[in-house]
Amino acid sequence: MSHEVRTVTESEFPDWLRARRIAFLQPPVVPDEEVAQRLPYVDLRRTRGVFDGGRCVATLRSFAQRLTVPGGARIGASAVTNVSVLPTHRRRGLLSRLMAAELAEAKERGDAVSTLVAAEYPIYGRYGYGPATWITEWTVDVRRAGLDPRWAGPDDGGRVDLVEAADVRAFGPGLHDRLGAVRHGVVDRDRRAWEIGTGAVVLPGRPWTEPLYATYRSAAGEVEGYVCYTTDDTWEDKQPLCSATVRDLIAVTPAAERALWHFVCSHDWTTTVKSGHRAPDDLLPLLLPDPRAARVTTHADLVWLRILDVVRALETRTYAASGALVLELADPAGLAGGRYRLDASPQGASCVPTTASADLSMDVAALGTLYLGDESAVRLAALGRVEEGRPGAAAAADALLRTSRRPWCPDMF
């Protein structure tokens, strides 16, 4: 039976959404309202389906994204999302065909990398993606944390204020942009995401609970961070057992990060704080007098990265040390493989194809994992995923590639 892989037309979009809903285990009915809300925000030229007898049985779409890399520059990415195959058509190679079409087009367009958030870990390594950023979620037992119950706000001249959703929509995009300068792994958050995150747009099937918003302003009066969180009001035996759940917390200075966590952990009645998805090296646990009061409740990969243009990717990021490295990259898809020499220093980097013998050999997916500096080449060598052509080359790669703070992406896409 032949299955056609192609972009979808506007009139096919509801059927495309239906296929996606079924594969994502959601009710198969697509309300007209959902079609009307989503259609303006998808690029149908980058929205693919697989068709069987005129019905859509598999979906994948991509969109233009910018990803911050070590040093704060933004690199062009093709972000892949809405990947699905109907249960009636699974394991016949449809995802592989969709991915091949998507990656070839992204390469042709000149995107340096491709990104995605994987539903399940084993799916995307075969297509050259490696996990590049991780998230951690903590649940804080506030009574054990040891915070001073007399805390009345930051003592550094800054202040915390409750603000309105409209304020967040006004300062949020600028604040998020500034985050990219201090944290690599950040991707664009567009205006619509701010509208959804602040209740200005409510998506069908996603009930909205109004949260609270608070800002941290520096002594100079500048907004350096904000938190969006919900609270509940649970009591047992005349004792408050209330919780606060953070939906979003963006801080561009350590003072803002410390103050906003302290604020959320210092609400009267509140005995539990759920942090939401944070950077694995977020300040939260260590700013508590007793860090063990913050229990890790989730720790997982988030952004998977697939290098398409090795030269541009390696020349766009910065390096804390100086050195040269010859990398042999295997890429069965034929998109980024080859041998490259990287000459890096804190002043800049150059990367060129070479015929010199390789210091390190790896699959392109391993470079995706190393690229943002979160993983160790020595560790991947110990796992057999990186091979040393020169003893000590993996440690030399770590000295160049690793970063002092870990990459983090606060957004799902």
Ligand SMILES: CC(=O)SCCNC(=O)CCNC(=O)[C@H](O)C(C)(C)COP(=O)(O)OP(=O)(O)OC[C@H]1O[C@@H](n2cnc3c(N)ncnc32)[C@H](O)[C@@H]1OP(=O)(O)O
């Ligand atoms: C970025 C995102 O959108 S993430 C969301 C991904 N979507 C989902 O998880 C929804 C539910 N699952 C699905 O829709 C499908 O099962 C998909 C999309 C994950 C896979 O689609 P399929 O068409 O079945 O994949 P396809 O047949 O091309 O498989 C290619 C290879 O990947 C393997 N594979 C596919 N899915 C999985 C999986 N979930 N776990 C492990 N291996 C997998 C296949 O076994 C096959 O291996 P092989 O080449 O060694 O034989």
